[in-house]
Amino acid sequence: MESRFGAPAHDVSEAPAATITPRATPAVPEAPPVPGPLDGFEEGVVICDRAGVVRAANPAAQELLPHLRVGEIIDVARCEVLARAVREGEPEGFEAVVEHATGERHVRGRRGTAIGPVPPLPPATREGDRYWYLRDVSDEQARTDSLLAAQERAAFLAEAGRALHGVLHLDRTARRVVALAVPRLAAGAVLVVRHDDTVTWAAAELGGGRPRIGHGAAADLHRVPHLAAVLAGEGDGSGDPRVDDEIATLTGRRSAPGEASRRVCPVPITGVVEACVVLTDPRVAADEVDRDVLAAAEEDLLSSYVARAGTALAAAALHEEQSHLGTVLQESLAAPRLPETPGVLWGAAYRPARETMRVGGDFYEVVGTSERPAFLLGDVCGKGIEAAVLSGRVRQSWHALRLLEDRPGHILPLLNTALLDAVATRDEDPRFATMVLGDARPADDGTVELRLATGGHPPPLVLRADGEVEAVPVAGMLVGGIREARFGEAEVGLGPGDTCLLYSDGVLEARGSGDFFGEERLAAALPPCAGAPPQVLCEHLEQVVVSWLDGHDHDDVAMLAIQAPHGPGSPA
Amino acid sequence: MTDIGARRTAYLERLAAADEAGAVAVAVDALDAGVDPESVLLDVVAAAQREVGDRWAAGEWTVVQEHVATHISERVVAAVARHAPAPRPGGTGTVAVACLDGEWHGLPARLLAEVLTRHGWSVEFLGASVPAAQLATHVHRVGPDVVAISSSLPSRLPAARRMVEACRATGTPVLAGGPAFGADGRWARAVGADGWAPDARAAAAMLAADPDGPWHADAAEGGATAGDRTGREEQGVLHARRAELVRLAAAAARPDDGDPTDELADDLGHLVDFLAAAVFVDDPALFDGFVSWVGSVAIPAGLRVAELAPVLDALAAALADSPRTVRLLREAHGGLPAPVG
Numbered sequence: 001m002e003s004r005f006g007a008p009a010h011d012v013s014e015a016p017a018a019t020i021t022p023r024a025t026p027a028v029p030e031a032p033p034v035p036g037p038l039d040g041f042e043e044g045v046v047i048c049d050r051a052g053v054v055r056a057a058n059p060a061a062q063e064l065l066p067h068l069r070v071g072e073i074i075d076v077a078r079c080e081v082l083a084r085a086v087r088e089g090e091p092e093g094f095e096a097v098v099e100h101a102t103g104e105r106h107v108r109g110r111r112g113t114a115i116g117p118v119p120p121l122p123p124a125t126r127e128g129d130r131y132w133y134l135r136d137v138s139d140e141q142a143r144t145d146s147l148l149a150a151q152e153r154a155a156f157l158a159e160a161g162r163a164l165h166g167v168l169h170l171d172r173t174a175r176r177v178v179a180l181a182v183p184r185l186a187a188g189a190v191l192v193v194r195h196d197d198t199v200t201w202a203a204a205e206l207g208g209g210r211p212r213i214g215h216g217a218a219a220d221l222h223r224v225p226h227l228a229a230v231l232a233g234e235g236d237g238s239g240d241p242r243v244d245d246e247i248a249t250l251t252g253r254r255s256a257p258g259e260a261s262r263r264v265c266p267v268p269i270t271g272v273v274e275a276c277v278v279l280t281d282p283r284v285a286a287d288e289v290d291r292d293v294l295a296a297a298e299e300d301l302l303s304s305y306v307a308r309a310g311t312a313l314a315a316a317a318l319h320e321e322q323s324h325l326g327t328v329l330q331e332s333l334a335a336p337r338l339p340e341t342p343g344v345l346w347g348a349a350y351r352p353a354r355e356t357m358r359v360g361g362d363f364y365e366v367v368g369t370s371e372r373p374a375f376l377l378g379d380v381c382g383k384g385i386e387a388a389v390l391s392g393r394v395r396q397s398w399h400a401l402r403l404l405e406d407r408p409g410h411i412l413p414l415l416n417t418a419l420l421d422a423v424a425t426r427d428e429d430p431r432f433a434t435m436v437l438g439d440a441r442p443a444d445d446g447t448v449e450l451r452l453a454t455g456g457h458p459p460p461l462v463l464r465a466d467g468e469v470e471a472v473p474v475a476g477m478l479v480g481g482i483r484e485a486r487f488g489e490a491e492v493g494l495g496p497g498d499t500c501l502l503y504s505d506g507v508l509e510a511r512g513s514g515d516f517f518g519e520e521r522l523a524a525a526l527p528p529c530a531g532a533p534p535q536v537l538c539e540h541l542e543q544v545v546v547s548w549l550d551g552h553d554h555d556d557v558a559m560l561a562i563q564a565p566h567g568p569g570s571p572a
Numbered sequence: 573m574t575d576i577g578a579r580r581t582a583y584l585e586r587l588a589a590a591d592e593a594g595a596v597a598v599a600v601d602a603l604d605a606g607v608d609p610e611s612v613l614l615d616v617v618a619a620a621q622r623e624v625g626d627r628w629a630a631g632e633w634t635v636v637q638e639h640v641a642t643h644i645s646e647r648v649v650a651a652v653a654r655h656a657p658a659p660r661p662g663g664t665g666t667v668a669v670a671c672l673d674g675e676w677h678g679l680p681a682r683l684l685a686e687v688l689t690r691h692g693w694s695v696e697f698l699g700a701s702v703p704a705a706q707l708a709t710h711v712h713r714v715g716p717d718v719v720a721i722s723s724s725l726p727s728r729l730p731a732a733r734r735m736v737e738a739c740r741a742t743g744t745p746v747l748a749g750g751p752a753f754g755a756d757g758r759w760a761r762a763v764g765a766d767g768w769a770p771d772a773r774a775a776a777a778m779l780a781a782d783p784d785g786p787w788h789a790d791a792a793e794g795g796a797t798a799g800d801r802t803g804r805e806e807q808g809v810l811h812a813r814r815a816e817l818v819r820l821a822a823a824a825a826r827p828d829d830g831d832p833t834d835e836l837a838d839d840l841g842h843l844v845d846f847l848a849a850a851v852f853v854d855d856p857a858l859f860d861g862f863v864s865w866v867g868s869v870a871i872p873a874g875l876r877v878a879e880l881a882p883v884l885d886a887l888a889a890a891l892a893d894s895p896r897t898v899r900l901l902r903e904a905h906g907g908l909p910a911p912v913g
Binding site: 097164165168171176192319513514529535536539540546551 | 592634636639640663674676701709711713715741742743744783811814815816832841868
C-alpha cells in the first residue's frame with residue numbers, strides 16, 4: 001500500500017527490525033511515567049538516540065503509536081517510515097498509516113527542535129538525540145480522501161462531457177455512452193435508445209473490446225414489453241429478471257451470469273429520444289465501505305452521467321434530423337452528372353461558398369438526350385436555402401420549357417415570365433437570377449454550333465484550339481426582374497478543339513488578399529489549357545481561382561465548358 | 573507474359589500522348605491478363621503518375637499536361653472499377669477519404685478509396701481540397717468509423733490540423749497518408765493524427781489489423797500537442813502577411829525586375845507556405861526539404877537556387893518579431909550550397 005503522497009507507509013506484517021542488530025535494552029526495562037514539559041503537548045513527541053532507541057515519549061505519542069516502548073528500539077512501534085527516519089535522519093517529514101485496534105489512523109510526523117532538559121529520563125538532552133513530533137491527522141486524511149474522490153468524480157463527468165458533447169451522431173454517441181460507463185460505473189453497460197421509429201442499442205463489457213451496436217424497428221418493441229415500459233418512463237425495471245432477458249434478446253448476448261446485479265437507469269426525459277442505461281455489477285451497489293456517504297456521492301455521479309448521456313443523445317438525434325433535411329435538399333440540388341454526347345465534350349466545376357453548407361445559388365444543367373444537347377448555367381441572388389429554392393424553381397422551369405420550345409432566345413423570356421408569375425402568386429419579393437442557356441449542334445465535320453441566350457450574366461469566353469481567347473459579345477437584363485426584360489442572343493461556332501466557357505460571377509469576384517480575380521486574369525489563365533479536355537480546363541481554373549482566394553471566403557463558383565472534340569492526331 | 577514494369581511504361585506513353593482510350597486499354601488488357609486490380613491501380617496508374625510528377629518537376633511537362641494526365645488516370649480508375657467491380661462492402665466498416673484543404677492532387681486519395689473498397693470497406697470519397705468545415709459536416713452526418721486524409725504537400729499541414737481537430741472532436745480516428753506528413757510520417761503526430769501510412773497498401777493493412785487506431789508505432793499518448801502556441805501564432809502571422817511577404821521576397825530575388833512572373837510568385841508563395849508549416853510543426857527539416865526541392869526542380873522562370881539567399885534574408889528582416897521563423901530562416905540560410913564561381 002502506498003500513502004497518498006508516495007512515501008512508503010506502514011507495514012502491518014513485520015517491522016524490518018531484522019535488518020538491525022537487536023540490542024540489549026538499557027537498564028530500566030519499564031519506563032516510568034514521564035512527567036515534564038512534554039506531557040502537555042498535543043503533538044506526540046518521541047525522542048530517540050543515535051542507535052534508534054526510544055529515550056522518551058509523551059502520552060500523545062504513546063496514544064498514536066500503541067506499540068511504542070521507551071527504552072526499546074523504535075522499530076517495535078510498527079511505524080516503518082518513522083523507524084527509517086530515526087535511523088537515517090530522513091525523511092524529515094512523513095505521513096504514515098498506523099494500525100490501531102479501532103482501525104487505521106493517519107499520522108503525520110516531522111523532525112523537530114530539541115526541547116530540554118526532559119526529566120526524569122534522560123535528565124538532559126544528549127548529543128545526537130533527536131526529537132520526533134507526531135500528530136493524528138486521520139480526520140484531515142479523511143477529508144483529503146473525500147476531496148480527491150470528489151475531484152475524481154468531477155474529472156469523470158468533465159471527461160464524459162468532453163467525450164459526448166462534440167459527437168452529434170447517434171450511433172457514435174451511443175457507443176461512447178456505454179464505453180464511458182465501463183469500468184468507472186459498472187462492469188457492463190447496455191444503452192437502449194428509441195428515436196422516432198428506430199431503436200438503437202449499444203453494449204460494452206469489461207474487457208469486451210469495442211462496444212457492440214445494433215438497430216431495430218420501434219414497431220418491434222412489443223417483443224420486449226418490460227424494456228419498452230422502462231423506455232416509456234412507466235417502470236423502474238431494476239432487479240426485474242424479465243428486463244435482463246429482454247436485453248439479452250435485443251443484443252443477442254447475455255452480458256453476465258444470471259447472479260450479477262443489474263441496475264436500470266432511465267435517461268431523464270429529453271423530448272427527443274427515450275433511453276435507458278442498464279448497468280451490470282454497478283459500483284454503487286457493490287460498495288461496502290462507508291455506504292451512506294460514498295454511495296450517495298456515487299449515486300449523484302451516476303445520475304449526472306445518465307443526464308449528460310441523455311442530453312448528448314438528444315443533441316445527436318436532433319442534429320441527425322436537421323442534417324437529414326439538409327442532405328435531402330443538397331442531393332436534390334447537387335451539381336448534376338455530365339452526359340456523354342456524341343460530338344460534344346463537357347466539363348464543369350462547382351464550388352459552393354463555404355458558409356452555405358454546400359447549398360449554393362449557382363447552378364448548371366446539361367441534358368444530352370436530344371440531338372441538340374441543351375445546357376444552362378446561372379446564378380440566383382442570395383445565399384443558402386432561399387437561393388437553393390429559387391435555383392430549383394429555375395431549373396425545373398427550364399427542364400419543362402425546353403421540351404416545348406428549343407430556341408434559347410424564346411426560352412429565356414418564357415422563363416422570365418414563369419419566375420415573375422411564381423413570385424406574384426406568393427406575395428414574395430421579386431427574386432432575380434442571371435443565366436446563360438443554349439444548345440449545341442454537332443456537325444459531321446467535327447464542328448459544333450452553339451445557340452446562346454443570356455440575361456444579366458457575364459459574357460461567355462471562347463478558347464480556340466490555338467490558345468486565342470474571345471469574349472462572346474452578348475448581354476441582357478436580369479431574369480425575373482421585369483416582364484418587359486430584353487435578353488441577348490448569340491451564335492458561336494466551335495472548331496475542333498475549341499472550347500466555350502460559361503462561368504458565374506463568383507469567378508470574377510473571387511477576392512484574395514488583394515484584387516478581385518477579374519476578367520483579365522480569367523482570360524490569361526485560359527491559353528495554357530488550349531486543347532485540354534474541358535473537365536481539365538474547369539478543374540484547372542477552379543484551382544487557379546481558389547489559389548487566388550488564398551483562404552479567404554468566396555461566393556459560389558460555377559463553370560461549364562463545352563468543347564468540340566479535336567480531330568485524331570491533333571496535339572493535346 | 574508482360575511484366576508490370578512494361579505495362580507501366582506503355583501506360584506512361586499513352587499519358588504522354590494524352591490518349592485516354594489507349595490508357596484505358598492498357599489497364600483493361602492488364603485486368604484481362606489476370607493482373608490483380610489493386611496492382612493495376614497502384615503499380616501501373618499510381619506509379620506512372622509519380623513519374624508524371626517527376627517530369628513536371630524536371631520542367632519537361634507543363635502543369636496543364638500534368639492535369640491532362642491526371643484526368644486520364646481518373647478515367648482509368650473509373651474504368652478499372654467498372655471492368656473489375658469491387659466485391660460488395662463486407663461490413664468491415666466505413667471510411668471517409670479526403671484530401672487536405674488546398675491539396676488538389678486528388679488521385680492518390682482516389683486510389684486509396686478504390687483500394688480500401690477492395691478490402692471490404694464502405695468508402696466515401698470526398699474529393700480534392702476538402703474544406704475542414706465540409707469534412708466536419710460529413711463526419712457528423714455520416715459518422716464514418718475512420719477518416720483518412722491524404723496530402724502530398726507538407727505546406728498543407730496547418731490545414732491538416734484543422735481537419736484532424738474537427739474529426740477528433742467527434743471521436744473519429746484519423747489516419748494520415750502521403751508524403752505531406754514526412755517521409756517517415758513524423759508530422760502526422762504533430763498535427764494530431766492517430767497514425768500515418770506511407771501508401772495505400774500500408775493503409776489497407778493497418779486498417780485491417782486495427783480498425784480503431786491509434787496506429788502510431790510507439791503507443792505513446794495520441795498527438796495532443798498539435799501545434800504549440802508559438803507555432804500557431806507565428807504560422808498565423810505568415811499566413812496573414814503572405815501576399816506582402818511574396819512581394820518583398822520577389823523584390824529581393826530580382827531587384828531589377830518589375831512585377832514578378834507568375835512562376836516566381838507561385839514559388840515564393842510555396843516558400844512562405846512551407847515556412848509556415850515548418851514553424852507550425854517546429855521542424856527545420858520541413859523547410860530544408862523545400863529548399864532542396866527548389867534546387868532540384870527546373871520550372872522555367874521559377875525561383876532559382878541562387879536567389880534563395882537574398883529571399884531568406886529579406887524574410888528574416890521582415891519577420892523579426894517571430895523568433896522561431898527567424899531561426900528557421902537563418903538555419904536554412906546556413907545550409908545553402910555555397911555559390912559556385
